[in-house]
Amino acid sequence: MSKTITCSAPVNIAVIKYWGKRDEELILPTNSSLSCTLSQDQLQTRTSVSFSPTYTKDRLWLNGKEEDVSKSARLRNCLSETRRLRSEYEASLEKKGNSSVAKLSQYFVHAASINNFPTAAGLASSASGYACFVFALCKLYELPISVSDMSRIARTGSGSACRSLFGGFVAWEMGQLKDGSDSQAVQIAPETHWPEIEAIILVVSDAKKATSSTSGMQTTVQTSELLQHRISEVVPRRMKEIIHAIEQKDFKAFAEITMKDSNQFHAVCLDTYPPICYLNDVSKKVIELLTAYNSGPDGIKAAYTFDAGPNAVIYAPKANIKELIQFISFYFPSPRSNPTAYFPDPLKIFQ
Numbered sequence: 167m168s169k170t171i172t173c174s175a176p177v178n179i180a181v182i183k184y185w186g187k188r189d190e191e192l193i194l195p196t197n198s199s200l201s202c203t204l205s206q207d208q209l210q211t212r213t214s215v216s217f218s219p220t221y222t223k224d225r226l227w228l229n230g231k232e233e234d235v236s237k238s239a240r241l242r243n244c245l246s247e248t249r250r251l252r253s254e255y256e257a258s259l260e261k262k263g264n265s266s267v268a269k270l271s272q273y274f275v276h277a278a279s280i281n282n283f284p285t286a287a288g289l290a291s292s293a294s295g296y297a298c299f300v301f302a303l304c305k306l307y308e309l310p311i312s313v314s315d316m317s318r319i320a321r322t323g324s325g326s327a328c329r330s331l332f333g334g335f336v337a338w339e340m341g342q343l344k345d346g347s348d349s350q351a352v353q354i355a356p357e358t359h360w361p362e363i364e365a366i367i368l369v370v371s372d373a374k375k376a377t378s379s380t381s382g383m384q385t386t387v388q389t390s391e392l393l394q395h396r397i398s399e400v401v402p403r404r405m406k407e408i409i410h411a412i413e414q415k416d417f418k419a420f421a422e423i424t425m426k427d428s429n430q431f432h433a434v435c436l437d438t439y440p441p442i443c444y445l446n447d448v449s450k451k452v453i454e455l456l457t458a459y460n461s462g463p464d465g466i467k468a469a470y471t472f473d474a475g476p477n478a479v480i481y482a483p484k485a486n487i488k489e490l491i492q493f494i495s496f497y498f499p500s501p502r503s504n505p506t507a508y509f510p511d512p513l514k515i516f517q
């Protein structure tokens with residue numbers, strides 16, 4: 167018996183940033199976060215997973231290149247948890263008197279994953295990658311679990327991956343429990359809630375970042391005093407405020423919180439010792455331009471946010487996108503901007 171499942175999953179970009187872990191192994195964060203899931207039209211990971219009695223070990227290929235599964239605790243976390251749940255499910259079916267339960271949990275798995283976006287886009291592919299891998303494994307094993315349950319497993323692959331399991335606006339609730347069973351993603355509003363908002367990605371640099379998110383946030387937790395203020399006071403307040411702004415479709419409030427949170431995340435990086443600087447001069451110019459753009463009579467018309475790298479993601483109402491691209495193109499004559507429609511897709515399954 168053998169079987170193959172192919173799934174796709176979207177990228178998400180945080181507006182309240184996750185930065186810091188309280189448990190490195192279970193990937194439990196020091197603060198809650200919130201993101202927008204981008205449409206899969208231009209950015210998605212697609213993963214096929216299969217099992218077969220002929221496979222002799224778990225194997226995974228990433229964009230055509232084989233990864234050593236035995237050396238990646240994160241990949242093993244996802245494989246072993248989905249396999250454990252499958253074996254629990256098989257036992258429960260047998261207990262109910264089902265004597266012909268397929269023992270899928272005993273087979274090895276092969277997985278192949280590709281991103282349809284160039285690495286040059288500088289986007290964290292681990293979020294869509296692990297979300298897709300876990301979702302595909304859950305479908306392969308026919309697990310009767312919720313999407314939030316799946317998000318908890320994806321979290322143990324890469325923290326931000328838990329948010330890519332849902333479309334629309336998604337919160338990752340940090341949780342309080344030591345075992346991480348309450349640290350999961352929840353959908354705040356579906357992709358249909360606020361379709362007027364779009365995202366533009368400005369590729370400032372396609373160079374690989376010098377400090378990975380994983381090691382950067384580790385040093386921040388050890389050394390930044392500002393982080394303590396951020397996680398105890400600022401983020402809990404901002405989470406409430408941005409959820410309210412999303413519910414009310416209040417773009418000005420949403421945009422202001424988004425830009426302030428990006429600024430504070432990068433301030434925390436600079437407060438890390440030795441300091442981490444993800445923004446470069448072009449990123450700073452983008453911040454300056456957007457600040458000027460937002461200081462006209464109409465007030466805030468667009469919001470920038472930067473992850474652990476120099477590339478900008480700009481959120482703006484559809485009505486402002488053309489003007490915004492013209493404005494940016496005027497200052498950066500050959501912009502490598504990549505407008506991407508926003509929201510429509512949660513996860514897809516191809517069988």
Ligand code: DP6
Pocket residue numbers: 179180182183184185193199290292323324325326327379380473474
């Ligand atoms: C700046 O999820 O890539 O993009 O959990 O160690 O895999 P690990 O880190 P990762 O960190 C993402 C950090 C961020 C902010 C965010 O997406 O919330």
